[in-house]
Amino acid sequence: MKTLFDETQLLELKIKNRFVRSATHDGRADGLGHVTQKLIDHYEELAKGGIGTIITGLTNVTDLEKIVPTQMAIYDDSFIPEYKKLTDVVHKYNANIIVQLVCNGAQNRSKNPGVLWAPSAIEGEPTVAGATEMTKADIQLMKDAFVNGAIRAKKAGFDGVQLHAAHGYLLSRFLTPYFNRRTDEYGGSTGNRARIVLEICSSIREAVGPDYPILAKINCSDFMDQGLTPDECKYICILLEGVGLNAIEISGGTALSRANEGVIRKVTTNTESYFKKYASEIAEALNIPVICVGGHREINRLEDVVNQTKIEYISLCRPFIREPGLINRWSDGDTAPAKCISCSKCFGTETQCIFNKQAQ
Numbered sequence: 001m002k003t004l005f006d007e008t009q010l011l012e013l014k015i016k017n018r019f020v021r022s023a024t025h026d027g028r029a030d031g032l033g034h035v036t037q038k039l040i041d042h043y044e045e046l047a048k049g050g051i052g053t054i055i056t057g058l059t060n061v062t063d064l065e066k067i068v069p070t071q072m073a074i075y076d077d078s079f080i081p082e083y084k085k086l087t088d089v090v091h092k093y094n095a096n097i098i099v100q101l102v103c104n105g106a107q108n109r110s111k112n113p114g115v116l117w118a119p120s121a122i123e124g125e126p127t128v129a130g131a132t133e134m135t136k137a138d139i140q141l142m143k144d145a146f147v148n149g150a151i152r153a154k155k156a157g158f159d160g161v162q163l164h165a166a167h168g169y170l171l172s173r174f175l176t177p178y179f180n181r182r183t184d185e186y187g188g189s190t191g192n193r194a195r196i197v198l199e200i201c202s203s204i205r206e207a208v209g210p211d212y213p214i215l216a217k218i219n220c221s222d223f224m225d226q227g228l229t230p231d232e233c234k235y236i237c238i239l240l241e242g243v244g245l246n247a248i249e250i251s252g253g254t255a256l257s258r259a260n261e262g263v264i265r266k267v268t269t270n271t272e273s274y275f276k277k278y279a280s281e282i283a284e285a286l287n288i289p290v291i292c293v294g295g296h297r298e299i300n301r302l303e304d305v306v307n308q309t310k311i312e313y314i315s316l317c318r319p320f321i322r323e324p325g326l327i328n329r330w331s332d333g334d335t336a337p338a339k340c341i342s343c344s345k346c347f348g349t350e351t352q353c354i355f356n357k358q359a360q
């Protein structure tokens with residue numbers, strides 16, 4: 001019988017419980033993606049709250065696209081000493097911290113985004129105007145940027161890296177037939193569409209050595225027409241395992257998902273753990289651990305998730321915005337469900353729960 005407070009290990013990394021803070025744009029970096037005291041304090045509060053492994057907000061590997069203000073970044077070596085301070089603070093609480101590496105691509109939400117990289121420039125694409133189809137040289141540059149980001153992350157004391165290949169960001173767009181209409185080796189078949197992610201993963205593995213955890217977050221399905229399907233996702237996960245991935249977080253959805261089938265959903269008793277079915281099927285096909293995200297609110301149900309499936313870790317996002325100390329509350333015996341009502345009003349320049357805001 002598994003418990004949510006089991007100690008486990010990923011390669012050499014010791015993990016004190018099965019709870020993961022899923023990547024969350026915290027909105028506390030400065031205008032160029034650099035670390036602020038506010039960001040460090042925020043991660044200290046999360047680490048103090050009992051979470052075993054914290055995945056940072058999406059962190060840009062390149063400044064060739066405009067940095068979204070308050071989004072984290074890691075595009076040059078000046079970030080290494082700043083992040084060392086952040087990782088040291090988290091480690092004081094025996095928590096792990098993994099950085100989520102991203103290129104926003106066509107999903108860049110800056111007011112003047114500059115270049116909007118995409119696998120294909122799609123005329124009339126409803127989510128973005130003016131995306132640039134990447135050349136082979138752009139793809140090489142992007143692969144190098146991810147590898148350099150991972151090397152910096154290791155030097156800065158992060159316990160691993162997570163490739164953001166979900167939710168319609170650049171790598172995810174390569175996986176999606178609707179967004180990727182290339183006719184070269186980076187488009188077409190499922191394996192071709194996955195090529196950029198596979199190449200990034202194997203190049204990072206070569207650069208960081210065999211013992212450093214590499215994770216990825218992927219959509220089990222895009223839940224849209226001409227989207228990535230569950231079978232394709234499973235196949236890509238198997239390929240990723242083959243090139244050295246150590247764990248995979250299963251999410252789903254893009255900005256074009258059908259109504260109520262996106263990334264961030266309303267959660268009711270009947271729709272808790274909304275990607276569990278897919279994550280569990282993928283876990284059956286893999287030897288590496290699967291992390292399941294999306295709509296986890298009740299501790300008793302989470303015990304069932306890890307015991308009735310091969311899913312090893314449970315990740316949560318919105319509940320920790322409302323209650324950074326949720327895991328300590330649960331481990332201290334107050335097992336009432338997370339207070340988060342999934343209103344998703346936490347989005348903003350600086351992410352916070354509207355119910356926690358102090359009166360001005």
Ligand SMILES: Cc1cc2nc3c(=O)[nH]c(=O)nc-3n(C[C@H](O)[C@H](O)[C@H](O)COP(=O)(O)O)c2cc1C
Binds near residue numbers: 022100265315319
């Ligand atoms: C405010 C906010 C910011 C988010 N930022 C990220 C992010 O930076 N990277 C990412 O992969 N997902 C991000 N997500 C998605 C979450 O990681 C998670 O997949 C989703 O919220 C579903 O989990 P939940 O029901 O526990 O909130 C964000 C979600 C919210 C609400």
